[in-house]
Amino acid sequence: MSQQNHNNHPDSGILKQFSEKEHTAIQEVWEHSGDAAGNLPGVSPxxxxxxxxxxxxxxxxxxxxxxxxxxxxxxxxxxxxxxxxxxxxxxxxxxxxxxxxxxxxxxxxxxxxxxxxxxxxxxxxxxxxxxxxxxxxxxxxxxxxxxxxxxxxxxxxxxxxxxxxxxxxxxxxxxxxxxxxxxxxxxxxxxxxxxxxxxxxxxxxxxxxxxxxxxxxxxxxxxxxxxxxxxxxxxxxxxxxEHRFVFQNQTVLSILRDLERRYDVEIELAVPEVAFSTLTAYYSQNVHIETILEDICTVKGLRFTETANGYRIFD
Amino acid sequence: MNQPNDQQIETWAREIRKSDRKAFDSLFRAMYPGLVRFAASYTREKSSAADIVQDTFVILWQKREQIDSNRSLRAFLYQIVRNRSLNYLRDHANETLSSDWDDLGRQPSHNPSENPEDSSTVLSARFREWISNLPERQQEAFKLSRFEGLDHHEIADVMNISAKTVNNHIVAALSKLKDEYNQYQNQSNP
Incomplete structure (x- = not known):
């Protein structure tokens, strides 16, 4: 049984608690009982x-x-x-x-x-x-x-x-x-x-x-x-x-995740009810993230503020 | 697969505490089969056992900063798996468990071409039966020691009992198995 190779002998402290003449039997019990585990469900790589x-x-x-x-x-x-x-x-x-x-x-x-x-x-x-x-x-x-x-x-x-x-x-x-x-x-x-x-x-x-x-x-x-x-x-x-953004009927949640990844910021949306409402917008290269956030907030009637590691959007 | 040694696990534990995902993956690969087998010895189903072990690793990562360097990570994992397996049994107590264990249990594990009547296969089937007839706590301590390779302190930690009691359980289990084994040998070689 390759699976039990690491564990061929009972703990020496255990063996000491049996009489000398029992040692062989205990060692055999230990070895054979290891095979009983081999038949439990296997897990393939x-x-x-x-x-x-x-x-x-x-x-x-x-x-x-x-x-x-x-x-x-x-x-x-x-x-x-x-x-x-x-x-x-x-x-x-x-x-x-x-x-x-x-x-x-x-x-x-x-x-x-x-x-x-x-x-x-x-x-x-x-x-x-x-x-x-x-x-x-x-x-x-x-x-x-x-x-x-x-x-x-x-x-x-x-x-x-x-x-x-x-x-x-x-x-x-x-x-x-x-x-x-x-x-x-x-x-x-x-x-x-x-x-x-x-x-x-x-x-x-x-x-x-x-x-x-x-x-x-x-x-x-x-x-x-x-x-x-x-x-x-x-x-x-x-x-x-081309580092542009095109949001076609994309949910606010999904847009914010795109922004988080692209600008490496965390954006907290404190208004969960707008998460699944959609937006359509187009931005050219090198647009500033705050320009996009301003647009989202204007359309959805929200506000945003800067936080330690990103932005927070709130009501 | 051999169980990783203590030193290896300690190294991984240190790296995981520092959010090293590669160490986490290595630990997962090394420990997953044994933990699934251990969980399945309670739930009798591989799928629920796999779920329990995956949950355990999710918890491990989420709590990685609290990994205690003075405590065996192996014991920590086995303890969570044990607790979750017992909870699972409690929550599913009145369902008839359809076991995929038995099918898997019948497969000769080491050599598929082996004759199923072979004396060693018969003997390991007997051992399985004898082990399953041991009192619950003795059985748990014995399996953790024999099948999972945990030391007595780790088993004590997992089962929330003293190392002394672990020792007593294992000695009692071995002594019962020895009696069964002697009796079996006398029957087959009169």
């Missing part, structure tokens, strides 16, 4: 990883995994956008070298991840991608939490992205996924710029949708399969890549 993933998701959703962003990089961003992209690229590249399985972009930054097969992944602030150490040799499978734009090179292995309960399967194409684990209903939206992908819930491949050039679709936990593909306003969906 993939079950461990799934369970760990669930724990991560729960901690992320409850905010316990939130890490403070890089303040210095945030300062540089306000002055030199290109420099930040370079710094972030170096950061992500070194992450790739030292921790080959995870790439994440801090709050306040946007970065591009270049994969060994030539595929590139532009990642929005706060996004995390996990991928196989053996990419691209045995598979091109990865997990996304956040928002990213993928430019996928053709390869013999399919490129598969798992995002909060959905799977996006492609060969060679360019597309955007938005899938935040803290989004209500775990909504995942996919928009294809060119090429073709399959989009389906992780537990049901037969519910797939085929998305082609300029089409988008979405899925949330209440849906059996992703929505019928529609023609996408690709320019709006991809605004984040």
């Amino acid at each position: 993939s079950e461990i990883e799934e369970a760990l993933n669930d724990v991560h998701t729960r901690l992320e959703m409850s905010g316990d995994f939130r890490s403070p962003g890089d303040k210095i990089a945030g300062w540089i961003q306000r002055h030199h956008r290109i420099l930040v992209a370079a710094v972030a690229l170096i950061a992500v590249t070194s992450l790739f070298l030292f921790v080959p399985k995870t790439a994440s972009v801090p709050y306040g930054e946007i970065a591009t991840l270049e994969m060994p097969d030539g595929s590139t992944i532009e990642m929005n602030s706060g996004t995390t991608i996990l991928y196989s150490r053996l990419y691209p040799y045995t598979n091109r499978h990865m997990e996304l939490n956040g928002e990213a734009f993928f430019t996928v090179e053709e390869h013999s292995n399919p490129f598969i992205v798992e995002a909060n309960g959905t799977i996006i399967e492609v060969t060679g194409t360019r597309f955007n996924i938005r899938s935040w684990s803290d989004e209500p209903g775990l909504k995942t939206s996919v928009t294809v710029s060119d090429g073709q992908i399959l989009f389906y819930p992780a537990q049901d491949r037969s519910g797939y949708r085929v998305l082609q050039d300029d089409e988008s679709s979405f899925w949330n936990i209440e849906m059996g399969r992703p929505a019928e593909p529609e023609t996408a306003a690709a320019d709006d969906v991809l605004a984040w890549r």
